[in-house]
Amino acid sequence: MCASPSLPGITGLSHHHDPACPKDSESREVSSTDLLGESNVLIITHNGQRYQLRRTRQNKLILTR
Template structure:
């Protein structure tokens, strides 16, 4: 008796739950009165800060 060939490999199905849409976060709530925050991402530390002109800069 021959073995039936394996079905082609397919990617796993995506979750059927609806995507969560992130809500906007006010920069003042994130940066606080100091105007900056450190963020750790994949073992690296980044700094997000507000400039004098009111723009945001993310640096490593």
């Protein structure tokens, strides 16, 4: 899936071209540490819905609605 250009306030973004995306599109790579920081939970809003991105004790990520 192709992503939009940038996330305001997030540092450490790596822009690279994804071969699966059209030539003029860029995907983004963001470290989970940059997203979560010291917290284990991040609330993401998308199309009016709230999602929870959570880092588990086993250091895995789970996205729930």
